[in-house]
Every structure is written in structure tokens, then in C-alpha cells.
Amino acid sequence: xxxxxxxxxxxxxxxxxxxxxxxxxxxxxxxxxxxxxxxxxxxxxxxxxxxxxxxxxxxxxxxxxxxxxxxxxxxxxxxxxxxxxxxxxxxxxxxxxxxxxxxxxxxxxxxxxxxxxxxxxxxxxxxxxxxxxxxxxxxxxxxxxxxxxxxxxxxxxxxxxxxxxxxxxxxxxxxxxxxxxxxxxxxxxxxxxxxxxxxxxxxxxxxxxxxxxxxxxxxxxxxxxxxxxxxxxxxxxxxxxxxxxxxxxxxxxxxxxxxxxxxxxxxxxxxxxxxxxxxxxxxxxxxxxxxxxxxxxxxxxxxxxxxxxx
Numbered sequence: 001x002x003x004x005x006x007x008x009x010x011x012x013x014x015x016x017x018x019x020x021x022x023x024x025x026x027x028x029x030x031x032x033x034x035x036x037x038x039x040x041x042x043x044x045x046x047x048x049x050x051x052x053x054x055x056x057x058x059x060x061x062x063x064x065x066x067x068x069x070x071x072x073x074x075x076x077x078x079x080x081x082x083x084x085x086x087x088x089x090x091x092x093x094x095x096x097x098x099x100x101x102x103x104x105x106x107x108x109x110x111x112x113x114x115x116x117x118x119x120x121x122x123x124x125x126x127x128x129x130x131x132x133x134x135x136x137x138x139x140x141x142x143x144x145x146x147x148x149x150x151x152x153x154x155x156x157x158x159x160x161x162x163x164x165x166x167x168x169x170x171x172x173x174x175x176x177x178x179x180x181x182x183x184x185x186x187x188x189x190x191x192x193x194x195x196x197x198x199x200x201x202x203x204x205x206x207x208x209x210x211x212x213x214x215x216x217x218x219x220x221x222x223x224x225x226x227x228x229x230x231x232x233x234x235x236x237x238x239x240x241x242x243x244x245x246x247x248x249x250x251x252x253x254x255x256x257x258x259x260x261x262x263x264x265x266x267x268x269x270x271x272x273x274x275x276x277x278x279x280x281x282x283x284x285x286x287x288x289x290x291x292x293x294x295x296x297x298x299x300x301x302x303x304x305x306x307x308x309x310x
Contacts, residue, residue, distance in 0.1 A: 003127045006062050019126060022133040025052050026145060029137050033177050037273075046137050046148035056153040059134050067115060069159040070166035074235075075184040076155035082235040083245060085183045085283055091243045092179060092190035095232045096197040099222035104154060104187035106215045107147040111161040113212075159185065164178060164235050165214070168207060183235050197225065237285060245284050255282060259293055269310050276308050 007018050028049040033042040048056060069077060074085035089095060100106070109132040116131065117123055122129070135153050136145035147154050166182055173180040178191045178200075189200050201223055208216055226232045232239040238246040248254075258275040261267050267275065279302070281291050294302050 001126055003059075003063055004124070004130055007055075007130070009057065010058055010062070015126070019129065019163060021051075021055065023131055024081045025055070025133050026136060026138040027141070028052050029148060029150070031139075044139075045150040046139070047150040048137070048148070048152075052134075053152055055134055056151055059131075060153045063116065063131065064156050064160065067119065067160045068163055069156070070163050070170065072166045072170045072181050073159045073162065073183075074181050076159060082183065082237060085181050085188070086234040086237040086239065086245055088179050088181050089188055089190035089234050090239045090245055093192050093228050094197055095192060095226045095234070095239070096189040096200055097136075097222070097226075097234070098187040098189075098201065100185040100187075101219040103216070104147045104149045104158060105159060106217075107161055108215060109145050111214065112157055115163070117161055142304065155168045155184075159212075165211075169204070172203065177304070180308065186235060188234050204240060226255045245285055247282055247289060249307065251278075251282075252289060253280065255289075256293070256296075259297050259301065262305060263297055272305070272308050273310075276305055279305055 003017050007013070008015055011018065022126060025048075028051070029046040030049070031044060033044055035041075036043050047053075049297060060105065064135070074080045074082075074088075079215050088124055113123065113128060114129060132145055135146040135147075135151070135157060137151070138145055142170070162182065169187075170180050172178075173189065176191075176196065177193065178196060181188050187204070189197055191197060201220075202219070202220060208214060208218070228241050233248070238248040240246045253277070255278050258267065258271070262275060264271060279290065279293075291300065
């Protein structure tokens with residue numbers, strides 16, 4: 001049964017109605033900007049309308065959920081987290097971090113269509129249209145279809161189309177005692193052997209040149225080598241010299257300040273909920289830090305934050 005036929009069964013819409021719907025789907029997005037991490041520029045978010053989002057959830061269930069995602073991909077997957085990602089590198093001395101440029105917008109429909117057709121065979125023209133126009137958006141009417149930051153199906157699609165890349169890099173690294181993980185557009189490599197990581201940027205560059213159809217490039221300005229002699233960060237977490245994950249000094253300082261202000265009844269509702277989230281995050285990453293907060297500010301104060309409700 002075609003994907004279009006499966007959609008008609010689930011939605012009770014006719015095939016003509018569904019194809020008519022997806023014709024306009026790439027334009028039915030709300031666009032807004034948010035600051036990038038570290039305050040360097042802004043990131044364009046394109047969020048689909050409620051109707052498009054609903055159809056994307058159906059498409060995710062019917063089309064995407066059965067497609068493979070590599071074990072080296074740690075973003076957006078059930079059972080993975082930034083903690084699990086960083087933990088793969090915490091015991092290694094040497095670290096390399098790399099970053100794709102404009103990752104989501106670089107992903108175009110042919111990448112997903114090729115993966116799907118490699119699994120299920122040639123798609124009909126209607127199924128091809130359905131997939132292209134349901135899962136990808138157009139910034140302007142003359143712009144190419146691309147993956148949006150903001151659609152519920154985009155994170156999974158990004159992992160699906162990167163399977164071959166992840167598999168190639170993971171296999172190469174595994175043979176050389178290098179740990180490799182990818183968290184969305186962030187690539188992390190680590191090892192205990194000095195000098196072993198220096199050739200990795202060339203390896204990545206050559207792979208991307210040989211596979212131009214991916215349309216991906218590395219943001220060379222973010223390529224960074226580090227070791228235990230320097231601060232090492234992976235997905236926002238610090239790898240300390242005791243082979244443990246840490247929140248880092250700045251985040252701890254911020255949390256301490258907010259806890260003190262809470263103890264003085266100086267936080268509003270939104271600030272208190274923000275602090276509650278930070279403490280939950282800290283408890284997951286560095287439980288001993290919470291114990292030190294209890295010692296300094298009392299368990300009563302910390303428990304009051306954890307239990308806080310407006």
C-alpha cells in the first residue's frame with residue numbers, strides 16, 4: 001500500500017484532498033528568530049501550522065519511525081541525552097570538536113527520498129510529492145525546499161539522512177580507538193593517543209567532497225582541539241580532569257546566585273521555575289553539587305525549590 005493510501009486510511013481524507021493539502025504545506029510556517037548560543041547572531045526558526053504539524057506526526061509514524069538511525073547519533077533519540085553524549089568522551093585525554101554549517105537548512109528532499117527508496121523501492125510520483133512537501137518548507141516561494149528548525153519531524157529526518165556518514169566515521173574511528181559521537185550538527189572525537197585526532201578534519205572534508213549530494217560543509221571556525229591541559233566541553237558540559245562530567249563554573253555560579261535570591265524571596269515566578277529546571281538538570285549531571293547547595297543553603301530551601309508550584 002502506498003504512503004498516500006495509508007494517509008487516506010488514517011485521516012479519512014481523499015487522496016486528492018491530501019495532495020491538495022501538501023501543495024501549500026511548505027508555505028504554512030510561522031518564522032521567528034532566537035539568539036544563538038553565546039550571543040553570536042540569530043537562528044531562524046520555522047514552525048509549521050497546527051494542521052501541518054498534525055500531518056507531520058502522522059507521516060513520522062507511517063514513514064520515518066521505521067528508518068534506521070545510527071547509534072553514534074545522540075540527539076533527539078529516546079534514551080539518549082547530552083549527558084550520554086558527553087559521557088562517551090569523559091575518560092579520554094584528547095578531544096576534537098567540529099561543527100556543520102547551517103545543518104538543518106542544508107538538508108534537502110533528495111537525501112530523505114534516497115534513504116526511503118533504498119528501503120522500500122521506487123516511490124510513486126504522488127508519494128514523492130507527499131514526502132517532499134509535507135516534511136520540508138520554503139522560506140520564500142522561489143526558495144528551494146529545505147528542512148526547517150522547528151518542525152517535529154525535522155530532528156528525526158536529520159538523523160536518518162546522516163546514517164551513512166555516521167556509519168562510515170564510526171567504523172573508521174572504532175578501528176583506531178577513537179570515540180565518535182554526533183549531537184545534531186556537533187561532531188565530537190576523543191582518544192587517549194596523542195596526535196591521533198589531527199587527521200580527522202581532512203577525513204571529514206574528503207568524505208563530504210566525495211559525497212557532494214549531502215550538501216553539507218564544516219564550519220572550520222568551530223573546529224577545536226583540546227586536551228586535559230585545557231577546558232574541555234562537549235554539548236555544553238565540562239569534562240573535568242577526574243574523568244567526570246561537570247556543570248562548569250559559570251553555570252554553578254549562576255545557580256548559587258539564584259538559590260541565594262530565592263532564599264531571600266527575591267525571585268519572581270518565572271525566575272523560580274527557571275531555577276527549578278536548573279536544579280533538576282544539575283541533579284542529573286552533577287549530584288554532588290546539589291549536596292553542597294543543601295549544606296550551604298539548607299535542605300529546606302533546596303526542597304522548596306524542587307517542590308515549587310505557583
